[in-house]
Amino acid sequence: MTNSITHRLGMLRQKMAETGIDLALIPHADPHQSEYMADHWHVREFFSGFNGSAGTLLVAADEAALWTDSRYFLQAESQLEGTGIRLMKDGLPSTPSITGYIAGRLRAGQRVGIDGMLFSINAEAALKSELRRHGIKLETNFKPADGIWDNRPGIPAEKIFIHHEKYAGESASEKIRKILADAGKENAGATLISALDAIAWTLNLRGNDVKFNPVFTAFLYLADGGSTLFIDERKLTGDIKAYLAGNGVETKPYTEIEPFIAALPEGVRVLADPASTSSAFLNALGSRIVTAPSPVTILKGIKNPVQQKGIHEAMLRDGVALVKSIMEIQRRLSAGETLTETGVAEILTHFRSQSPMYFDDSFGTIAGYKGHGAIVHYEADKQSEYTLEPDGLLLIDSGAQYLDGTTDITRTISLGNPTDAERHDFTLVMKGHIALGSAIFPEGTRGDQLDAFARQFLWKEGKSYLHGTGHGVGHFLNVHEGPQSIRLNHVPTVLRPGMLTSNEPGLYVTGQYGIRCENLVLTTDAFETEFGRFLKFQTVTLFPFDIRLFDTAIMTDAEIEWVNNYHLRVRESLTPLLSADEAAWLAEATHPLTKQNKP
Structure with a gap:
């Protein structure tokens, strides 16, 4: 290579x-x-x-x-x-x-x-x-790969399909109406949408062009007088064409977007998001362009009640698959069978895919054993992967695309007797996870204003992590989605009810182990006082943390109570969906923590 x-x-x-x-x-x-x-x-x-x-x-x-x-x-x-x-x-x-x-x-x-x-x-x-x-x-017209990449893969031509309103919670025509109304507030009568997840969300369509992301390659032009989807015609069935026509959308070849844009009348004002629109379109539109954030971004980021219900259903389904997966991993190790990092990923996909609602994984599973866990976005391969042994930490970051929701969860699991250092560091990370997950904050709060909740206990010991603490998550769409995030850098978007965000602090010791604890949380209303409206996070992920890794001597009573209450909710939610053996495993995995005094 x-x-x-x-x-x-x-x-x-x-x-x-x-x-x-x-x-x-x-x-x-x-x-x-x-x-x-x-x-x-x-x-x-x-x-x-x-x-x-x-x-x-x-x-x-x-x-x-x-x-x-x-x-x-x-x-x-x-x-x-x-x-x-x-x-x-x-x-x-x-x-x-x-x-x-x-x-x-x-x-x-x-x-x-x-x-x-x-x-x-x-x-x-x-x-x-x-x-x-x-x-x-x-x-700006230099094409590096042209004439060099001889066997370059073509642009995918996979068929697209309808994401039904019973999952989406809103029709495509209503979404188009809202988008154009918001564009009108910027004095634009049309909008050009380039982001693939924004197009899929707007039209209630999904595809299979990008691994792990149910999107399709296209551009979408929305206008009061009629809309156009620029797409490879091979991707369309007769039913899809009829569906689009019923929503006022015609189709043109994908390659015709640039000449179409260039030929628009001078009086047309087209809103284009400067963060997601290619600069080539700026030159094509000239004075007709209105640069502003896409209305789709915030509309897509706030999950409606139907989507929220689907998210809860997806989390139940995912929790059951994870119970089966971790039990299988532990069984193989106990039996002395050879199990590698890629084998762990295969087990997770196997059990998730047993659900008829499963479409794909939501990203490539990160199964990092020992030092590989310290590589934040590690992806195992057959050449460099580790074989698991009955000791050390295994970090598993995984998720699934279900028709009614997208999941993303990270758990750090001890495969033997954890060391004092592993337990201490894990507990510091969990204290931050609990602090952020328990936060109550006034309406108008941004993610960067909450980030220190998750890092404070690490900072006190001169430790930290360099990635963000939380990202938005799509609904049967991209696992990484804006506009909100929780990170150290300034985030312009405020957190709003209905936003689905990850809570994933971590700590990484190069060459030894990685620790990350991730749940997904929905922003919801907390209460309203004379000082205004306050919001909170509702944790929606349902799977236990490894209780062997908690050092309760450095935890407060409130933190121990949070873990025990969360594990009780996990147990009560998942047990009716499990076999007797699986329920017994879950009962043991969610055994209440008790306070241990410092030696």
């Missing part, structure tokens, strides 16, 4: 020299600004070998570098080894920004090449502004 990467970079540099490009920037992106995308768009991976979901590759004539965040530092170090590509650890004080690095390398008049379809309006504007300060030119 290393030789292949070196050869590909050599071909790219030759292409750059022939086209007058001094430096190429290759993001992990597609024309829809997706986090997860079809293989066709994995251009950065093709040239670097790094397959993490975040990162940008910079290629110059005599060097190459890749920026990625803390989730992928260890993975990137491994995958970039021997390629000659330098790892730039984004977010660390010692790491220069991409634009700062470029400014230090290039002279005024030299050219940076990007594919404008792979950069959002915001991203290109920020890049162009910084480069202009140094007199560096930006070429």
